[in-house]
Amino acid sequence: MASLNARAQTLGVPCHIQGIPFEAGTQVFFGLSDELVLCVLPQDKVISGVPCAQGLVHFHPTGQLAQCTLAIDHVERNMALARGTILTWNEDGTLMALLTSPHGIGDITIPAGASLRLDDAGTLVSWSRRVPIEESVHGIPCQAGSVVTCFADGRPERVTLAKSHVVDNIPCMGGTDVELHSTGRLAVGTLGESLEILSIPFEIGTELVFRPDGSLSVVQLVEDMEIAGRRYTDGTYLLFDEAGHLTDSAAITWEVMRPALT
Numbered sequence: 001m002a003s004l005n006a007r008a009q010t011l012g013v014p015c016h017i018q019g020i021p022f023e024a025g026t027q028v029f030f031g032l033s034d035e036l037v038l039c040v041l042p043q044d045k046v047i048s049g050v051p052c053a054q055g056l057v058h059f060h061p062t063g064q065l066a067q068c069t070l071a072i073d074h075v076e077r078n079m080a081l082a083r084g085t086i087l088t089w090n091e092d093g094t095l096m097a098l099l100t101s102p103h104g105i106g107d108i109t110i111p112a113g114a115s116l117r118l119d120d121a122g123t124l125v126s127w128s129r130r131v132p133i134e135e136s137v138h139g140i141p142c143q144a145g146s147v148v149t150c151f152a153d154g155r156p157e158r159v160t161l162a163k164s165h166v167v168d169n170i171p172c173m174g175g176t177d178v179e180l181h182s183t184g185r186l187a188v189g190t191l192g193e194s195l196e197i198l199s200i201p202f203e204i205g206t207e208l209v210f211r212p213d214g215s216l217s218v219v220q221l222v223e224d225m226e227i228a229g230r231r232y233t234d235g236t237y238l239l240f241d242e243a244g245h246l247t248d249s250a251a252i253t254w255e256v257m258r259p260a261l262t
Helices: none
Strands: 007-010 015-017 020-022 027-030 036-041 045-047 050-052 055-059 065-069 074-076 079-081 086-089 095-098 103-105 108-110 115-118 124-130 135-137 140-142 147-151 156-160 165-167 170-172 177-180 186-190 195-197 200-202 207-210 216-220 225-227 230-232 237-240 246-250
Touching: 050 065, 050 074, 135 147, 140 156, 140 165, 170 186
Parallel strands: none
Antiparallel strands: 007 027, 015 020, 027 036, 036 055, 045 050, 055 065, 065 086, 074 079, 086 095, 095 115, 103 108, 115 124, 124 147, 135 140, 147 156, 156 177, 165 170, 177 186, 186 207, 195 200, 207 216, 216 237, 225 230, 237 246
16 A cells, blocks of 8 residues: 655645545655555545545555545445445455444354455455454364454355364364365365375474365475485475376575675
């Protein structure tokens, strides 16, 4: 959103900036290429058909809205949203809405404080909420204070484990993030105990990535190990095909640069 070192100006007279009319007294901020990045509205104002509340409004470099707070109840992408909802237009075309009150969508009631993600058509893609205390979401223990992201139907998409827990038959480490496919299968997890997969013994802390069908896709090693006579170093990514064959690897190397002498 707002860029660093933005140039600030308070408008002395009404004027148009990037096609948007602003009133005198509006504080505006420009980026390095003189593009409008944000403004501080002295009063509520409709911008691009959206009733923006007094205060901060962010813009994309194109001049399109990036973020604002609704001044009144408003329908955006066919969804009725209450006054005070914070809207964020993402560069991928989705819209985020931070709710001020519970919102019912189908059989799901999404609580106040949750953030919705809508596609171009206004269809709910996913939603996130912070859990104040340890909570079980579809049987998965979620860490207190963490953010839980769910698919539209309420099934978890990404959680932080409160304790070690078996997800899709994989023992995952407590305190780490777990991601799931829309099928309910494990997508990303960190091993909470040693486990043999595809006849390869992996150690605690190994990160695993699975395809939607449950097949292993990528592994990141946490220690040096030998597989089929070949040595792989700590941090190496191992790539597997759908049939479970190790097809490739990518080692991470670190290079320490000496500071330039002056």
